[in-house]
Amino acid sequence: MCGIFAYLNFNVNRERRYILEVLLNGLRRLEYRGYDSSGISIDSSSISENVILSPPPLVYRQEGNIESLVKSVYEEVAATKLNLEESFSVHAGIAHTRWATHGEPSPKNSHPQTSGPENEFVVVHNGVITNYEVLKETLMRHGFTFESDTDTEVIPKLAKYVYDKANEGQAENTVLFSDVVLEVMRHLDGAYALIFKSRHYPNELIACKRGGPLLLGVKELTEDENSGASFSDFKILKDGQPKELFISSDANALVEHTKKVLVIEDGEVVHLKDGGVTILKFENEKGKNSGALCRPASVQRALSILEMEVEQINKGKYKHYMQKEIHEQPESLRTTMRGRLIRGGSSKAKSVLLGGIKDHLKTIRRSRRILFIGCGTSYNAALAARPILEELSGIPVTMEIASDLVDRQGPIYREDTAVFVSQSGETADTLQALEYALENGALCVGITNTVGSAIARNTHCGVHINAGAEIGVASTKAYTSQIAVMAMLALAIADDTISNQDRREAIIDSLFELPSRVKEVLKLDHEMEELAQQLIDEQSLLVFGRGYNYATALEGALKVKEVSLMHSEGILAGEMKHGPLALVDENLPIVVIATRDNCFSKQQSVIQQLHARKGRLIVMCSKGDAVSVCPSGASRVIEVPQVEDCLQPVINIIPLQLLAYHLTVLRGFNVDQPRNLAKSVTTQ
Ligand code: UD1
Ligand code: M6R
Numbered sequence: 001m002c003g004i005f006a007y008l009n010f011n012v013n014r015e016r017r018y019i020l021e022v023l024l025n026g027l028r029r030l031e032y033r034g035y036d037s038s039g040i041s042i043d044s045s046s047i048s049e050n051v052i053l054s055p056p057p058l059v060y061r062q063e064g065n066i067e068s069l070v071k072s073v074y075e076e077v078a079a080t081k082l083n084l085e086e087s088f089s090v091h092a093g094i095a096h097t098r099w100a101t102h103g104e105p106s107p108k109n110s111h112p113q114t115s116g117p118e119n120e121f122v123v124v125h126n127g128v129i130t131n132y133e134v135l136k137e138t139l140m141r142h143g144f145t146f147e148s149d150t151d152t153e154v155i156p157k158l159a160k161y162v163y164d165k166a167n168e169g170q171a172e173n174t175v176l177f178s179d180v181v182l183e184v185m186r187h188l189d190g191a192y193a194l195i196f197k198s199r200h201y202p203n204e205l206i207a208c209k210r211g212g213p214l215l216l217g218v219k220e221l222t223e224d225e226n227s228g229a230s231f232s233d234f235k236i237l238k239d240g241q242p243k244e245l246f247i248s249s250d251a252n253a254l255v256e257h258t259k260k261v262l263v264i265e266d267g268e269v270v271h272l273k274d275g276g277v278t279i280l281k282f283e284n285e286k287g288k289n290s291g292a293l294c295r296p297a298s299v300q301r302a303l304s305i306l307e308m309e310v311e312q313i314n315k316g317k318y319k320h321y322m323q324k325e326i327h328e329q330p331e332s333l334r335t336t337m338r339g340r341l342i343r344g345g346s347s348k349a350k351s352v353l354l355g356g357i358k359d360h361l362k363t364i365r366r367s368r369r370i371l372f373i374g375c376g377t378s379y380n381a382a383l384a385a386r387p388i389l390e391e392l393s394g395i396p397v398t399m400e401i402a403s404d405l406v407d408r409q410g411p412i413y414r415e416d417t418a419v420f421v422s423q424s425g426e427t428a429d430t431l432q433a434l435e436y437a438l439e440n441g442a443l444c445v446g447i448t449n450t451v452g453s454a455i456a457r458n459t460h461c462g463v464h465i466n467a468g469a470e471i472g473v474a475s476t477k478a479y480t481s482q483i484a485v486m487a488m489l490a491l492a493i494a495d496d497t498i499s500n501q502d503r504r505e506a507i508i509d510s511l512f513e514l515p516s517r518v519k520e521v522l523k524l525d526h527e528m529e530e531l532a533q534q535l536i537d538e539q540s541l542l543v544f545g546r547g548y549n550y551a552t553a554l555e556g557a558l559k560v561k562e563v564s565l566m567h568s569e570g571i572l573a574g575e576m577k578h579g580p581l582a583l584v585d586e587n588l589p590i591v592v593i594a595t596r597d598n599c600f601s602k603q604q605s606v607i608q609q610l611h612a613r614k615g616r617l618i619v620m621c622s623k624g625d626a627v628s629v630c631p632s633g634a635s636r637v638i639e640v641p642q643v644e645d646c647l648q649p650v651i652n653i654i655p656l657q658l659l660a661y662h663l664t665v666l667r668g669f670n671v672d673q674p675r676n677l678a679k680s681v682t683t684q
Pocket of ligand 1: 354356357445446447451455456457460461462463464465
């Protein structure tokens with residue numbers, strides 16, 4: 001979905017070429033999120049203090065990928081003879097990747113959106129303004145004309161309106177940039193993260209948000225290191241000190257510059273001016289209905305340190321992020337479990353410690369029902385964990401796709417525990433379901449990969465899966481880490497029960513072994529490439545699973561369809577005779593998951609029935625079972641290592657991830673940014 005990046009250098013000389021490259025590179029870091037157009041705004045000349053009104057900022061916008069923007073920017077720079085070597089000791093630039101919601105991808109609909117031909121105010125926006133039509137009508141009545149189809153365009157125009165109104169009859173500007181933005185925010189409904197740049201406030205930027213993530217990164221430079229090669233330890237944000245400030249909707253775009261960040265909170269207005277950072281916030285919820293006299297309070301906030309490394313956002317030796325992330329799973333699982341599994345000893349039982357929920361376990365154990373809520377892969381991960389949670393806790397567990405729960409306004413009670421599963425922690429549907437569950441008084445638990453995300457902040461408690469940055473749009477390592485965390489959640493909830501202690505200890509042993517078993521199954525890479533080669537021209541692929549591996553069928557099919565663009569459907573094998581059997585013939589490839597668990601004999605029977613109808617079978621079974629499980633004539637057998645039944649989905653998904661990856665590469669599609677998809681779906 002949309003991405004924001006801004007760069008402000010203060011008291012440090014930067015050439016225009018350098019500034020452009022920082023902004024464009026910031027956009028490259030946001031590419032993975034999905035977008036269809038992009039844009040930037042920089043200054044047309046360095047701004048001298050004596051000038052009353054600085055020249056209009058330049059705005060470059062383009063549809064298509066970042067490289068088309070890069071090309072058009074440099075073409076225009078050359079055509080207008082803009083000096084790339086011109087140096088700026090202070091400069092504020094903004095940039096944006098857009099994922100079209102209102103209006104098709106085109107330069108006029110890309111951001112920055114502007115207040116008019118003079119670019120008095122330019123704005124980049126993530127999110128949706130729900131009352132933009134009313135605002136547009138009002139602004140049109142005041143003489144504004146609109147050029148785009150976006151909801152965003154009302155924002156810079158409203159800023160100009162507010163600015164002009166405040167300065168009516170004044171010889172000079174009498175209003176602060178932050179006051180203009182605070183007034184604009186009072187009129188906006190919807191979810192948004194915004195950055196404002198203005199020719200009336202040269203070298204300043206304002207960032208604000210209500211929904212949608214936004215982070216400020218701070219890199220302080222020592223005075224004699226103006227080249228920016230190294231920087232001092234951050235102590236206090238001294239106003240006059242040379243520094244570089246970055247704002248982004250995504251930590252991935254900041255980490256190569258700095259790890260010192262401020263996570264901007266809803267309702268805050270962050271003003272970057274003269275090397276200082278001021279944070280303002282209305283004390284009431286929205287500052288709405290509070291009248292013009294209501295003043296926002298200044299807020300003091302501490303910086304936090306990003307717990308990620310630059311290597312995480314690079315592909316390393318791999319060709320694609322999806323490939324890297326599939327192969328990273330032994331390590332990501334190790335990190336997920338680090339410090340959370342207790343080996344026990346002679347007198348102490350093996351156990352699990354989840355610091356994030358330990359104080360809430362009593363409440364969870366007393367709940368009448370546990371609801372798992374998520375979308376896409378996160379939903380599938382929860383589905384994979386449901387059987388073990390039900391078995392160990394004895395509490396009924398119901399599954400909810402977030403959007404459907406909200407559509408139905410399904411009943412949620414105070415006695416419920418609602419578990420929100422989301423890699424990004426920012427998925428709009430899941431967040432809306434969270435809001436709904438909070439209103440209904442349920443205990444809300446988050447399971448997310450993103451520290452500081454909306455799910456992490458707004459749930460009562462939760463567990464970070466610590467899988468590391470996942471950049472491929474197709475979720476892979478987050479899926480396996482989510483299952484591991486939810487299995488640990490089940491173990492923690494059941495920790496006070498003696499009757500299932502042996503079972504729990506067996507699962508803990510299997511968790512310890514899981515990274516090495518995953519390493520083993522990754523050796524199927526080449527085999528999966530060969531299988532992909534055989535399937536390259538197929539129209540469709542079915543995946544049959546049941547029990548613990550119903551989720552594997554759904555998730556395997558989701559992986560294949562989302563990246564390789566081949567139709568694929570995950571089917572609960574128990575439903576086979578209730579419809580899907582009609583599809584079976586000698587051409588349609590069908591993967592059947594028949595690894596060892598309580599559904600094994602039923603799956604053997606499914607294989608026999610499909611075989612009897614000349615089905616083209618690809619059977620996944622436990623190591624050593626190939627001969628007994630597969631009828632002669634099964635076109636392919638995938639043998640995987642066996643682990644404890646409830647953890648088998650972690651192993652079984654990996655060959656299917658590899659298959660989806662190779663199919664995509666062989667079919668020539670974009671693996672990391674599949675057509676029409678975005679990494680985190682922040683609009684509904
Ligand atoms: C925490 C620290 C970790 C440290 C460990 C040992 C963080 C992010 N984690 O890990 O660096 O090594 O203690 O001291 O600082 N939470 C939610 N909702 C969510 C996810 C988490 O409310 O969706 C809350 C948890 O309830 C907890 C906090 O965030 O209060 C951190 O959660 P988590 O990282 O899972 O906790 P630990 O594993 O204990
Ligand atoms: O960030 P989330 O886990 O909340 O995202 C939910 C889905 O959008 C996501 O899992 C999606 O299905 C994956 N890209 C599929 O690989």
